[in-house]
Ligand SMILES: Cc1ncc(COP(=O)(O)O)c(C=O)c1O
């Protein structure tokens with residue numbers, strides 16, 4: 001079934017560390033070798049052996065309307081003829097920033113970058129420059145990309161591969177990042193009591209989705225808003241995953257809590273390399289060339305990425321998009337709940353909007369400790385069964401399932417059927 005992928009993986013391993021360009025693509029934690037993708041369309045991806053899968057990885061989030069969405073492809077094709085990069089201002093950059101500012105009221109100004117990692121790295125530098133303080137608080141199991149300051153008890157790939165603290169991050173820098181349990185107000189309170197004057201920022205995923213999906217407990221985001229305001233620290237929402245996914249205005253709209261800075265990525269680029277950070281003018285005007293905090297990029301605001309992103313901004317503002325996404329995701333979750341009742345396995349399900357996770361544990365998953373109570377061996381076998389059944393999910397327990405508008409009811413039913421068979425084999 002995977003002959004050509006196996007061959008190509010072997011060849012890739014000679015030239016790419018671990019055969020991949022990002023560790024999250026490795027299938028090592030699920031004891032498999034990755035399938036190589038040839039093309040994708042709508043809700044499906046197709047591998048080089050001719051296998052077809054219903055895709056719930058969704059390029060790790062960007063494909064809110066499925067692959068090869070026709071408006072995006074058409075707009076990008078037109079832009080291709082005009083040029084791929086100029087290193088000079090273009091109107092589409094301003095239009096993109098205008099759209100973001102319209103949809104996210106806490107954002108007056110935006111700086112476009114090339115990835116989520118760049119967005120979070122730059123936002124933290126800005127918070128440090130703005131406050132004149134050095135320390136940051138992050139949450140165990142949250143992932144903010146691979147910037148040095150964030151590879152401290154990090155979720156996603158680092159958690160999957162057992163590398164939550166990476167070698168190569170200088171100890172002096174790591175000591176400036178304080179990691180506390182997600183949803184734990186007391187832990188934050190204690191840190192602020194001890195070193196409040198040194199804390200530049202609190203950064204978090206307002207819905208954690210890199211230790212599997214873990215929603216914020218009621219009041220948690222409000223608490224963070226209150227304490228950071230009182231203590232003069234910058235509150236940074238990393239909405240790289242949740243931005244334009246859980247609502248048009250992101251998690252901050254969904255939960256009605258306003259951060260000082262917002263990091264974006266994934267959906268705003270419709271599959272092109274892109275990220276952004278933005279916030280109130282008072283803080284953003286510290287960014288060079290207006291202010292002294294340096295941040296730059298040869299390809300930042302790339303015309304192809306901006307053109308694709310702008311189409312995405314139009315698509316998400318169509319009537320009923322988030323309702324449809326929620327209905328589809330609720331349908332899938334309800335089906336999963338039914339399986340949970342029928343099947344004799346420890347299962348726990350979390351969902352926020354179109355982000356879902358199935359954990360192999362009896363515990364209610366509220367933080368990294370409970371997320372890691374999941375039986376990852378069972379997940380590995382479940383993953384293998386799903387893959388062979390034509391359902392492409394993340395090769396890690398500590399990631400989300402992404403539902404898109406392109407998933408049809410029939411495909412969700414098929415997914416649930418394969419899920420049922422995959423789980424029953426594990427009983
Ligand atoms: C919440 C969050 N922040 C930041 C990142 C980093 O983004 P990128 O992989 O584009 O660098 C990711 C995903 O990778 C993410 O899920």
Ligand SMILES: NCC(=O)CCC(=O)O
Nearest residue numbers: 022024025060156210399
């Ligand atoms: N949730 C994790 C990611 O989105 C990252 C994918 C990658 O690093 O390849």
